[in-house]
Amino acid sequence: MTEFPSERGEIPENFDELFNKFCEDGLDHRQANSLRDVLRRSPAARRLYVRAMTLHFWLQLRFRRNKDGLYASEFADSVVCPIDRMSRSNPIAINRYRLAIAALLLISLATWIWLSANSDEQAGTTSLGSSYAAVVVGTKDCVWQPGSSVERAGQIVREGDQLRLEAGLVELKFDSGAMLIAKGPVELDVVSPRSCALIRGELTAKVDRLASGFTVIAGSATVVDVGTEFGIRRPSANELQVEVFQGEVQVFDSEGRQGTIGEKLLGSITTGEVVEVVPDESGQSLLLAAADSPVDPFTRALPETSLRYVSATASLVAVDGFGRVKGGEPLTGADGGTGWRRPWDDKSTEITTTDVIAFADAATQGNPGTAAVHRPLLRTLGADSPVYASGRFRITGPDPVCTSWILLFEAAERVGGGEATLLAFGISDRKFSARLSPRDGDLAVDPNCKRLGDFGTYEDGATHLLVAKLEFNAVDDKERLSLWVDPTSRTEPKTCDHVVVYDTGKRQVDTVAIRFWEMDGETRGYIDDLLIGTTWDAVTQ
Numbered sequence: 208m209t210e211f212p213s214e215r216g217e218i219p220e221n222f223d224e225l226f227n228k229f230c231e232d233g234l235d236h237r238q239a240n241s242l243r244d245v246l247r248r249s250p251a252a253r254r255l256y257v258r259a260m261t262l263h264f265w266l267q268l269r270f271r272r273n274k275d276g277l278y279a280s281e282f283a284d285s286v287v288c289p290i291d292r293m294s295r296s297n298p299i300a301i302n303r304y305r306l307a308i309a310a311l312l313l314i315s316l317a318t319w320i321w322l323s324a325n326s327d328e329q330a331g332t333t334s335l336g337s338s339y340a341a342v343v344v345g346t347k348d349c350v351w352q353p354g355s356s357v358e359r360a361g362q363i364v365r366e367g368d369q370l371r372l373e374a375g376l377v378e379l380k381f382d383s384g385a386m387l388i389a390k391g392p393v394e395l396d397v398v399s400p401r402s403c404a405l406i407r408g409e410l411t412a413k414v415d416r417l418a419s420g421f422t423v424i425a426g427s428a429t430v431v432d433v434g435t436e437f438g439i440r441r442p443s444a445n446e447l448q449v450e451v452f453q454g455e456v457q458v459f460d461s462e463g464r465q466g467t468i469g470e471k472l473l474g475s476i477t478t479g480e481v482v483e484v485v486p487d488e489s490g491q492s493l494l495l496a497a498a499d500s501p502v503d504p505f506t507r508a509l510p511e512t513s514l515r516y517v518s519a520t521a522s523l524v525a526v527d528g529f530g531r532v533k534g535g536e537p538l539t540g541a542d543g544g545t546g547w548r549r550p551w552d553d554k555s556t557e558i559t560t561t562d563v564i565a566f567a568d569a570a571t572q573g574n575p576g577t578a579a580v581h582r583p584l585l586r587t588l589g590a591d592s593p594v595y596a597s598g599r600f601r602i603t604g605p606d607p608v609c610t611s612w613i614l615l616f617e618a619a620e621r622v623g624g625g626e627a628t629l630l631a632f633g634i635s636d637r638k639f640s641a642r643l644s645p646r647d648g649d650l651a652v653d654p655n656c657k658r659l660g661d662f663g664t665y666e667d668g669a670t671h672l673l674v675a676k677l678e679f680n681a682v683d684d685k686e687r688l689s690l691w692v693d694p695t696s697r698t699e700p701k702t703c704d705h706v707v708v709y710d711t712g713k714r715q716v717d718t719v720a721i722r723f724w725e726m727d728g729e730t731r732g733y734i735d736d737l738l739i740g741t742t743w744d745a746v747t748q
Contacts, residue, residue, distance in 0.1 A: 222252055338366040339528040339736050340400045341381040342545055347513040349375035350391065357397075361516030361523045363738075363748045370395040372408075378509050380545050382530030384418035385432075387411070390506050398424070400530035411438040411505045414454075417531055428484050428493055429459045433475070438505035447484040448498060450505060451476050458484060460493045522745040525584050525719070527737045529566045538564040538580050538721070546739070548583040551721075564721060569599075569735035572723035581616070581720035584739065588716045590679035596719075597746040598737045600634050601670040604730025609723075610635040611732035615677065616718040629713050630688050631722070632675040633734070639663045641675065641690035641705050646712035651724070662705050663692070670733075674746060676703075677716070685710045699743035 341364040343357060351358045355371035364370075364379060372391035379387045382400035389395050393408025402422040403410075412432065414421045419434040425441050435454020441447050449458065455475045476482050483498045516523060527544030542550040553564075564570055564578045572578045588594045598613050612633040628644045631651070642660035644650040650660070665671075674691040676699075681687035689703040719739060723732045738746040 339382060340364050340366045340368070340397050341379040342526055343377060343516065344380045344545055345378035345509045345513045345515050347376040347509050349377055360514045361521050363526065364397050366397060366399055368397045370397065376506060376509055376513070381418070381421070382528040382543060383421060384415060384531050384543055385421040386413040388506055388509065400528065405439055405441050407441050407443065409438070409440045409505065411507050412436070427460055427486055431457045431459065433457060436507070440501065440505070445485060448481065448501065449476055449484060450481045450500065451478055452507065453478050458482070458493065458495065522742040523738070523740045524586055524588065525739040529570050529735060530568055536565060538566045538570055541566065546585050548585050551580040551582045553580045564723065569733045570721050571731060571733050572726060577722070577724045579720055579722040581718055583718045584716070588741065590714050592741045594677040594716050595674065595740045595743060595746045596632070596738065597672065597674040598633070599670055599672050599735045601668065601733040602634055602665070602730065603668045604727070606727040606730035608636050609726040609730055609732065610640070611734055612640065612722045612724070613734065613737060614720040614722055615716045616720060617713040617715055618717065629711055629716060630675070630677055632673055632690055634665050635661055637665045639665060639673070639690065639692055639705065641688050641707055643686055643688045643707050643709035644711055646710050660707050679714060682708050694747065697744070697747070
């Protein structure tokens with residue numbers, strides 16, 4: 208159980224119980240509303256929240272995951288613990304990393320803390336252990352420093368990745384929806400979909416209502432957004448300037464205390480204000496002073512000539528990590544990720560849904576019945592190149608006859624379970640599933656599709672990365688669907704785990720759907736880290 212400091216201020220008595228239950232077991236609808244009200248009413252409770260975010264940042268620096276999925280220390284050469292982030296079955300590992308997990312959950316609460324409105328007690332609120340945080344959506348004249356793990360437009364940025372830029376501009380779109388532009392020379396660490404650390408240099412951030420709570424850690428200062436556009440410049444370790452172009456940010460020190468001007472507490476920095484932030488003599492608290500607008504204005508947009516990853520030739524077409532969260536809302540209407548024409552929608556005339564899909568860091572569905580949403584791609588993919596898709600899947604619960612699928616469709620206007628369906632892959636009836644839709648048929652009900660497409664055995668609660676490859680006219684004018692389960696190679700393996708060949712009668716892909724089918728009330732399905740592309744590298748990076 209988390210022990211809070213004795214200097215509690217006006218924190219309500221029920222905060223400890225609600226906070227610990229949130230970290231360890233999760234909250235029901237009533238408890239979630241209670242904790243939300245406490246955080247809104249109590250500045251002291253919010254200060255504890257900011258301290259937890261700062262702690263999470265240092266834990267991220269102290270323990271970094273290497274290429275083999277092991278957690279290694281930044282300050283030692285040895286591996287600390289071979290913990291599988293997607294496994295919750297090892298109680299020793301859970302106890303050892305309870306603090307890190309709790310801090311990570313607090314980071315995921317950032318949006319919910321500030322502006323969330325409603326919570327669904329049935330909504331799933333778990334990630335599948337992936338570390339997707341952002342995507343590089345644009346670059347301009349970039350000169351990358353040696354050792355930078357971020358280095359090109361279209362790159363998926365993971366938690367813990369380091370952006371090191373000598374010159375130029377780079378634009379990131381975080382999975383929470385926050386947009387960030389970094390200007391070289393700059394050193395920036397990506398902590399999570401809702402936070403980053405500015406080591407030195409300059410950045411601007413544009414954060415809408417749903418991404419509110421986005422956090423930038425800069426030395427002993429923590430800048431928390433409240434739905435705004437702002438700039439931060441940190442030329443050295445003890446120099447920091449914050450300018451708010453629109454909206455409001457709050458600045459805290461490493462203990463969660465807000466800075467002061469003289470004896471006056473500065474609750475926030477609002478539109479048009481520019482503030483210099485420096486440590487006091489003790490180095491523990493912050494002093495803030497009003498400042499003039501900088502002579503060198505912040506860069507708030509990339510030039511039109513910048514290299515954008517969304518183009519006719521980009522290999523990464525679309526991505527969504529479902530980090531656009533509000534404590535478990537319907538996925539319908541969510542516009543997270545990038546590379547999409549419109550938000551997720553369940554208004555299909557062909558799909559009958561008995562429940563909306565809810566999400567919080569993963570698309571989830573656990574209520575009885577069937578749920579489906581679809582979303583058109585910004586770019587139509589044709590027969591000139593293969594279409595690749597990947598996602599992480601998990602099903603937990605006793606129901607042996609249920610399905611979690613990612614589906615590709617030929618026509619956005621005819622999305623459904625029937626004639627427009629091109630393929631589906633995922634988990635179905637405790638087997639892995641890779642189905643092609645026959646011409647004028649329905650892969651969901653055609654017995655041959657199930658017989659040919661489903662294979663292997665899925666174990667309850669396991670998480671798997673599935674990668675699908677669709678080739679048009681591959682075999683005697685028929686389509687070929689290949690599926691890999693948990694591939695580890697950075698290059699496309701010559702053999703896959705399953706292959707299906709069918710004449711689908713279709714020649715393009717322009718829409719993606721997520722479908723959960725026939726789950727009982729005790730069974731829940733999860734899909735996370737959805738990537739669509741035209742190369743193996745694009746969907747396995």
